[in-house]
Amino acid sequence: MTITRRNTLRALTSGVAMTLLLGANLAYAADETVKIGYAVAKTGPNATGAGITTIPNYELWVKDVNAAGGLTMPDGSQRKIEVIEYDDRSSNEDLVRAIERLATKDEVDLILPPWGTGSNLAIAPLMDRFGYPQLGVTAVTDKAPDFAARWKRSYWMLGGGHDYAVGLADVLKAAVADGKINNKIAMVSVADGFGIDLVKGARLAFEEAGLEIAYDKTYPLGTSDFAALMAEARDTGADSFVAFSYPPDSFGMTKTAQSMGYNPKVFYVGVGGAFPIYGKIADGKQEGVMSIGGVDAASPAIKDYFARHTDSAGAPPDSWASAITYASLEMLAQSIERVGLDHAKLAEELSNGTFSTIIGDVKLEDNQLRDLWWVGQWQNGTFVAVNPSDKDGAVAPVIPKPDW
């Protein structure tokens, strides 16, 4: 290159530009953000669950943290959260690719998990390979101990089907012993992963509890007419009606029971029973309905969380996995404050640390949250926790349920 005026000028300007850029970079570094990515279902069959339990809590947490100045680092400095989100279209293939994108292209500091058991399992090997801790909340699986051992940085925080079935058996057994209900149970379940897991656990647990399963039918996913099923269940003379169902089914059965005047002494539905919308579905007559999950409704932290969630998302959270999702994020923030963003240290802290969250003090056992509510019940407009009955905040169940 010959030295001409133009070339000199060009070199000079690019030099100046470089300096400016460098300066901008340095200024930026002082105010660096923590990049957090997630891929959840915004469209497709998983979008309902993700839209109720996962996304509103991620958004609320990010808002809360940033409003407080950001995530606190071990040195006391604060860094704001920058979110990168993708839609996995409820497809595992797209989900896997989105995680690869977050890890290798966006190079995010942390990845939050998707909604659903299948989705969490699909990304577990990848998260493990890239070294990210995976706080799997919305995954119900009896194999959690195996998975936690297989992927050392995975955490499973919602128990397994067997746990929920045993919890319900406990409640019913106590009611039988008190002479409140007969020992017959009519049970229906959805023919899908979740329903199968629970009903398998329930058959065993009910038998061990000395309860008689008078009716045990499975219905296909997407069923919308439950009249025949419930008429048969009523005819068995069982005092307890138990459905391991998905939200549309839980809602449909509630409507059907009301319109046919079916008033079992225990009315239990699966997912959806703890949704805030359930009261409206039941026409305000949800009193006494039992379902999965529950919260310690008297706890001030939970009350405050419900209020903030309502403010932020326009609706209260569901009373099962929502609070646990938020608590898992609090655990993450507290771990970062103690050990920073290094993945290995973070994982160790999450496994061994004790955290103060909206659901109380949390300590994981073998990477699993075991201190959970198994059965809840609508009482006076709130979905309260009734089992385990010896856990702090448990309320005595109302049996028999008042008529619709």
Next chain:
Amino acid sequence: MIRLAIALAALAALAVVPMFVSEYELGLMIGMASYVALASAWALFSGHTRYISLATVAFYGTGAYTVAVLNETLPYPVVILCAGLIGAAMALLVGLSTLRLSGIYFVIFTFGLAELVRQLITWYEVTVTGTLGRYIFLDLTARDIYWQMLALVAIAIGLTAWINRSRLGLALRAIGDDEVVAAHSGIHLARTKLFAFTISATLITLVGAVASPRWVYVEPLIVFNPTVSFLTVIMALLGGANRLWGPLVGAIPLFLLFEWLSVNFPDTYPIFLGLMFIAVVFVLPNGLLAGFDDLRARFGRTRP
């Protein structure tokens, strides 16, 4: 000969790509390769005969489910072989009973087939094995999957090229033009269609089998997702289903477009998908490649 050399060189170049790209880009390549393989395999039967099949996901899902059921008991190559055999057997069964249907009846039947297979598997798992949802724990890296998928692409396109030149291709084209005429010219309709349908379905089954280890967890609702069938059809039609490279030309831009949309417009993606469907049918009924030819014919008449 030169064309073959170019194709082989391209294949060799694609095979070394994993050495130079990030995991995400490799994931993109896998996605692209799967859809190119699906669309090419689909076009192998549907392109010439003009039988629009929506059964893609029935076979794709069956492949994935076979791997999920067998991966812990058999070595991987045997599992893949089983998947291919199961796919072929299923295609023969389905083909024998349905290839006499034509037009809209065939479309509806194939759409129903995917649902039928899903419900059958669900019923079996619920009543017989008592579990739903299976795990695939195979030590396959993304590269392994990519190479296998690339091989399937090569096989699908290679087979199409061979069929196009053979008597079978001629027979299929004749069937697509007019079945009655074809029958009168001495073409054995059922046998010809059955043969092409079985090859196509077996390839699709293998694509599902090869792709599945990336999902780890498999249940009927996950693997029998009807969007796969629709995407395959629209990709093949976009490029031109009756041309050798048509499905490839349609699959790659559409796949990239969908990826870009899902990254940038996660909330409105399905609307774009619907618009694309309509646009392809209205604007490019014969596909991109035919569209290019039309343009060339219009503006390049002076050149031979």
